[in-house]
Amino acid sequence: MKRFMHTYFVRVRYADIDQMGVVYHARYLEWFEAARTEMLRDMGIVYKELEQSGIYMPVIEAHCRYRKPVKYDELIRVKTVLGEVSRSTIRLEYKVQGEKDETVRVEGYTVHCFMDKSGKPRRASQELLSIFQNVQRP
Amino acid sequence: MKRFMHTYFVRVRYADIDQMGVVYHARYLEWFEAARTEMLRDMGIVYKELEQSGIYMPVIEAHCRYRKPVKYDELIRVKTVLGEVSRSTIRLEYKVQGEKDETVRVEGYTVHCFMDKSGKPRRASQELLSIFQNVQRP
Amino acid sequence: MKRFMHTYFVRVRYADIDQMGVVYHARYLEWFEAARTEMLRDMGIVYKELEQSGIYMPVIEAHCRYRKPVKYDELIRVKTVLGEVSRSTIRLEYKVQGEKDETVRVEGYTVHCFMDKSGKPRRASQELLSIFQNVQRP
Amino acid sequence: MKRFMHTYFVRVRYADIDQMGVVYHARYLEWFEAARTEMLRDMGIVYKELEQSGIYMPVIEAHCRYRKPVKYDELIRVKTVLGEVSRSTIRLEYKVQGEKDETVRVEGYTVHCFMDKSGKPRRASQELLSIFQNVQRP
Numbered sequence: 001m002k003r004f005m006h007t008y009f010v011r012v013r014y015a016d017i018d019q020m021g022v023v024y025h026a027r028y029l030e031w032f033e034a035a036r037t038e039m040l041r042d043m044g045i046v047y048k049e050l051e052q053s054g055i056y057m058p059v060i061e062a063h064c065r066y067r068k069p070v071k072y073d074e075l076i077r078v079k080t081v082l083g084e085v086s087r088s089t090i091r092l093e094y095k096v097q098g099e100k101d102e103t104v105r106v107e108g109y110t111v112h113c114f115m116d117k118s119g120k121p122r123r124a125s126q127e128l129l130s131i132f133q134n135v136q137r138p
Numbered sequence: 139m140k141r142f143m144h145t146y147f148v149r150v151r152y153a154d155i156d157q158m159g160v161v162y163h164a165r166y167l168e169w170f171e172a173a174r175t176e177m178l179r180d181m182g183i184v185y186k187e188l189e190q191s192g193i194y195m196p197v198i199e200a201h202c203r204y205r206k207p208v209k210y211d212e213l214i215r216v217k218t219v220l221g222e223v224s225r226s227t228i229r230l231e232y233k234v235q236g237e238k239d240e241t242v243r244v245e246g247y248t249v250h251c252f253m254d255k256s257g258k259p260r261r262a263s264q265e266l267l268s269i270f271q272n273v274q275r276p
Numbered sequence: 277m278k279r280f281m282h283t284y285f286v287r288v289r290y291a292d293i294d295q296m297g298v299v300y301h302a303r304y305l306e307w308f309e310a311a312r313t314e315m316l317r318d319m320g321i322v323y324k325e326l327e328q329s330g331i332y333m334p335v336i337e338a339h340c341r342y343r344k345p346v347k348y349d350e351l352i353r354v355k356t357v358l359g360e361v362s363r364s365t366i367r368l369e370y371k372v373q374g375e376k377d378e379t380v381r382v383e384g385y386t387v388h389c390f391m392d393k394s395g396k397p398r399r400a401s402q403e404l405l406s407i408f409q410n411v412q413r414p
Numbered sequence: 415m416k417r418f419m420h421t422y423f424v425r426v427r428y429a430d431i432d433q434m435g436v437v438y439h440a441r442y443l444e445w446f447e448a449a450r451t452e453m454l455r456d457m458g459i460v461y462k463e464l465e466q467s468g469i470y471m472p473v474i475e476a477h478c479r480y481r482k483p484v485k486y487d488e489l490i491r492v493k494t495v496l497g498e499v500s501r502s503t504i505r506l507e508y509k510v511q512g513e514k515d516e517t518v519r520v521e522g523y524t525v526h527c528f529m530d531k532s533g534k535p536r537r538a539s540q541e542l543l544s545i546f547q548n549v550q551r552p
Contacts, residue, residue, distance in 0.1 A: 013451070015162050015444045019155040019210045019327075025335045026153065026305035030429045033302075037427070037487075048487040051295075059301045062340045069395065072157045073451075073462040119345065151313070153306045157465075163473045164447075167440035168291045175289070175349075186349040189433075197439045202476045207533065211313075211324040257483070291438050295431040295486045302429065348433045 004082040004135035006039035009099075012074045022069035028106050029062055032094050035078040036110070039092075043135055045128075055128070057090065057112040064108035075099040085132040087123040089113050142220040142273035144177035147237075150212045160207035166244050167200055170232050173216040174248070177230075181273055183266075193266070195228065195250040202246035213237040223270045225261040227251050280358040280411035282315035285375075288350045298345035304382050305338055308370050311354040312386070315368075319411055321404075331404070333366065333388040340384035351375040361408040363399040365389050418496040418549035420453035423513075426488045436483035442520050443476055446508045449492040450524070453506075457549055459542075469542070471504065471526040478522035489513040499546045501537040503527050 010031050018024035037047050050057070070076055076096055083091035089111055096106040114124045124132075148169050156162035175185050188195070208214055214234055221229035227249055234244040252262045262270075286307050294300035313323050326333070346352055352372055359367035365387055372382040390400045400408075424445050432438035451461050464471070484490055490510055497505035503525055510520040528538045538546075 011448070011451075013444065013448050014157045015164065015447060017155075017157040019152045019159070020332065020334060021157070021159075024153050025338060026302045026309075029302035029305065030427065033429060034425070034427050037425075046487070056296065058296060058342070060342050062301060062338075062342075064338045066334070066336050066338075073460070149310070149313075151306065151310050153309060158470065158472060163476060164440045164443035167443065168289065171291060171440075172287070172289050175287075184349070194434065196434060196480070198480050200439060200476075200478045200480075204472070204474050204476075211322070290433045291440065293431075293433040295428045295435070297433070297435075300429050 002136065004039070004043065006035065006042050006080045008035035008038050008078040008080065010034065010076055010078065012070060012072055012076065014072065017072050020069075022071060025064065025066055028064055028066075028094075028096065028108065029110075031078050031096070032062075032080070032092075032108060032110060035080045035094060036092050039080045039082070043131055045131060050128075054116055055122070055125070056115045056117065058115060059110050060089070060113050061111040062108065063110075064106060066106050068103060068105040070096065070098075070105050076105070082132065082136060083109065085129065085136075087114075087129065088121065090124075090132065140274065142177070142181065144173065144180050144218045146173035146176050146216040146218065148172065148214055148216065150208060150210055150214065152210065155210050158207075160209055163202065163204055166202055166204075166232075166234065166246065167248075169216050169234070170200075170218075170230075170246060170248060173218045173232060174230050177218045177220070181269055183269060188266075192254055193260070193263070194253045194255065196253060197248050198227070198251050199249040200246065201248075202244060204244050206241060206243040208234065208236075208243050214243070220270065220274060221247065223267065223274075225252075225267065226259065228262075228270065278412065280315070280319065282311065282318050282356045284311035284314050284354040284356065286310065286352055286354065288346060288348055288352065290348065293348050296345075298347055301340065301342055304340055304342075304370075304372065304384065305386075307354050307372070308338075308356075308368075308384060308386060311356045311370060312368050315356045315358070319407055321407060326404075330392055331398070331401070332391050332393065334391060335386050336365070336389050337387040338384065339386075340382060342382050344379060344381040346372065346374075346381050352381070358408065358412060359385065361405065361412075363390075363405065364397065366400075366408065416550065418453070418457065420449065420456050420494045422449035422452050422492045422494065424448065424490055424492065426484060426486055426490065428486065431486050434483075436485055439478065439480055442478055442480075442508075442510065442522065443524075445492050445510070446476075446494070446506075446522060446524060449494045449508060450506050453494045453496070457545055459545060464542075468530055469536070469539070470529050470531065472529060473524050474503070474527050475525040476522065477524075478520060480520050482517060482519040484510065484512075484519050490519070496546065496550060497523065499543065499550075501528075501543065502535065504538075504546065 079095045093109045217233045355371045493509045495507045
């Protein structure tokens with residue numbers, strides 16, 4: 001199965017660095033957020049409009065493995081891949097690499113559910129599911 | 139005139155440090171926020187409840203002077219002083235010092251207006267003004 | 277086996293809230309950091325001094341499950357428990373709960389290795405291991 | 415005098431929004447940092463390399479005026495203008511605007527000094543000053 005993939009570039013800021021001189025570990029979750037928002041946009045889903053239509057996709061699980069440090073002013077790539085999709089959850093997988101360098105520095109995943117504004121779980125609409133499924137043809 | 143003063147303690151985290159090995163300059167604005175929220179609580183104003191009653195006090199101006207660095211794991215004090223209060227704005231002034239050390243590391247101020255949920259400016263209620271004025275007796 | 281446990285309190289700030297009106301999911305990793313630093317201090321280990329002695333304990337893995345939202349101005353508890361300890365890694369487990377409320381809102385863990393300043397893995401000293409083992413008596 | 419100007423684009427993330435549903439006020443200082451780093455790069459100064467050569471330009475003063483809110487998922491422009499330059503300090507001025515909209519949402523400035531790694535003030539080299547002065551021809 002071909003899995004939908006998106007690459008997001010981000011320049012490491014002064015603000016991202018911690019006491020150890022490398023990117024603070026929580027920052028990757030912000031980059032994952034930015035990366036998946038752009039991935040969705042690429043697939044035709046503007047997350048802001050999804051919210052306006054009453055569908056929210058909060059993170060219910062997040063995981064990171066930190067393999068190699070990322071340093072100040074590096075231009076890095078966050079590669080996002082659409083993982084398992086069901087009517088109740090969706091999984092996204094991330095790999096952080098240097099601009100031209102294939103070493104995986106950090107990898108992780110997030111799992112999202114679908115809910116309405118009040119926080120009640122709901123199932124993804126057929127329309128939404130179709131978008132996800134159409135980009136993952138065998 | 140005696141001015142109302144509040145001291146807020148904060149422990150510097152790994153996350154607060156930047157590439158230079160000192161607290162990242164934007165972080166102080168977060169501490170100022172925490173400090174003024176506790177100062178208001180001390181005066182009997184729970185900011186969350188103020189919002190629930192329809193009054194918001196957004197920052198319309200912020201200023202910082204960075205005199206000496208603050209480092210990882212320091213326990214620092216943020217001293218907040220209630221400045222000028224009018225029906226349309228309020229000013230708060232901050233000094234950041236070490237736990238036991240009188241040197242001012244950072245100082246700054248924020249100016250806040252009063253507005254409703256829709257973002258329309260409104261004047262502070264007499265009740266709110268009284269609280270502010272009562273703590274600043276000559 | 278009795279496992280060493282520490283409770284860290286944190287007041288939710290304006291800055292911690294996201295577009296959904298709840299704590300932004302990456303923020304918990306910062307609170308986990310603050311919580312484990314205080315837990316270590318409680319055990320007699322000042323992390324800053326550990327670093328000065330040449331031992332670093334970077335996060336090599338982090339995981340979060342978000343069960344229930346946390347909101348603005350809540351005073352929450354982060355309960356940290358010392359998990360598995362070996363000569364090469366240490367695991368810490370976290371539960372986030374309201375001030376008086378036993379519902380687990382968020383839970384997670386972090387795994388740390390031991391390394392020197394240059395980033396080379398090293399084994400924990402016997403002294404350090406003893407501290408960890410002494411607080412976990414059967 | 416023509417003043418050197420640079421435009422930096424940034425997409426507003428979920429993480430940037432606060433309890434009020436607009437960009438948290440401290441976040442602008444991070445964007446100013448990113449904007450001036452890119453402006454310097456445009457002028458031929460890679461800030462990372464400047465640091466490696468022993469010259470640091472820490473923020474010694476920062477100011478913001480918040481005029482209109484910025485919201486989630488907006489693509490905004492940060493226009494940076496090189497202000498007054500002397501041998502001991504440099505001033506940068508920022509305006510935040512929507513992607514296509516001329517309304518100034520936020521404006522501010524930062525003042526930077528020159529120092530060495532130990533934190534001792536030093537004067538800018540003639541070479542560095544020349545770069546700044548060459549981009550500001552009358």
